Amino acid sequence: MRSLPARRIAAVALTAAASVVALAGPAFAHVTVNPGSAPQGGYTAVDIRVPNENDAASTVKLELSLPLDHPLASVRTLPMPGWTATVEKSKLDKPIKVHGNDVNEAVSKITWTAEAGTKIAPGQFQEFRVSLGPLPTDTDKLTFKALQSYDNGDVVRWIDEAKDGQPEPAKPAPVLALTKATSADGHGATASAAPAADGHTHDDGAKDEAAGSDKATDSTARVLGVVGIVVGVIGAAFGVLGLRRKSGGSAS
Template sequence: MRSLPTRRIAAAALAAATSVVVLAGPAFAHVTVNPGAASQGGYTAVDFRVPNESDTASTVKLEVNLPLDHPLASVRTLPMPGWTATVEKAKLDKPIKVHGNDVNEAVSKITWTADAGTKIAPGQFQEFRVSLGPLPTDTDSLVFKALQSYDNGDVVRWIDESKEGQPEPAKPAPVLKLTKAAAGDGHGDSHGGATATAAPAADGHNHGDSADKAEAADADHNSSDSTARTLGVVGIVVGVIGTAVGVLGLRRRSGGSAS
């Protein structure tokens, strides 16, 4: 029969491993923008990644509010089977210049609604792709406040803005970080390759290759980071369990020698 100290060691190891897994989970549970960064002044394609957090209800609607303090002249949604995208526009207090033309209105909100028989079920996630641009050059981030609706009537409001030096809020709004464009990096007519089903581009151009390449690079980087984090967590768990097994083995051998 195992001694009391041995059982305590095993229980402590199991608790430590469980806590590592639990702590690692919430980082993947938020509504996020992916990739999370893009270059100022250019066009990009991003995914709003929506995990279903409920164990009993399914997500059937996503509303994303676009910032009007830094309006985006061109917003296009990628068609998704089973979902209907609706775009709302708002009049701008001050027109913005895009390729020398005045733009007086911009998309203020995109709503994706699930068709009959479509949903994001428990344990699943969905990505809603949008192409955006031109991205502003006078800010280092864009905040997209989002509402996630479930088929049981619950609504999760992802609207809290993170503040530097403070803990992340419980329901943070998705944020797209904007970085300075590299010297000699001409954005020109680069635009994300999403199919136009919502607001037409203000310049009427077909933008594609540059943003697609940048998006692919960012997506690969994001995927690598996620894989590294996951492998790190698994390594910690395996290490904790291995230590516990080693201690138990030593205890058994010590007990056998004594007898």
């Protein structure tokens, strides 16, 4: 008679644990900017990392909108086999000064479209490399809104902006954090270099390594957090089972 409740409690615990893991999974699958930070005022090269979240369809297009409230005078894409990159520019309401010259337009959108036979299949991800600069000095972040299109017609809108003190939105927009620039001469000049011909800056390796370490640490923390919740759910379930057994034994 006692085995049936035990089985039910175990089933409930396992169902709850599976739900927690399922809910935690998407947190690892956002469209992101990597590395996630760069010094203000300089040039950098970043990867727009696009994971496929759909188990039954493939990603075939990415549209990335660049902020015009903090325009970037130089935006270049790294050629990628199997993908066509289209760059759109918009006229600025107010010109910006770059190296003493007025810039009246800036890139407002980049669209990567998969050619025949190319796709980001289920369980895969792709990185689209872009060089940017000079980065603004009057903000601490740049937000890039993205639309991810699948071959079944679905479109995922990565456009929600996170707000301080509130939970992360379900579909957050990719963000590049901007840090205060430092230099050995103490004048606050940026230490980052202009992008080379291949789209990489000279210090990209160190940045990517640091970013990879940060990502690994963050992922590990999330996994451990999920495991802790699962263990807690199962422990609570068996605690209830123990109390029932004890109560049943006292009654006899």
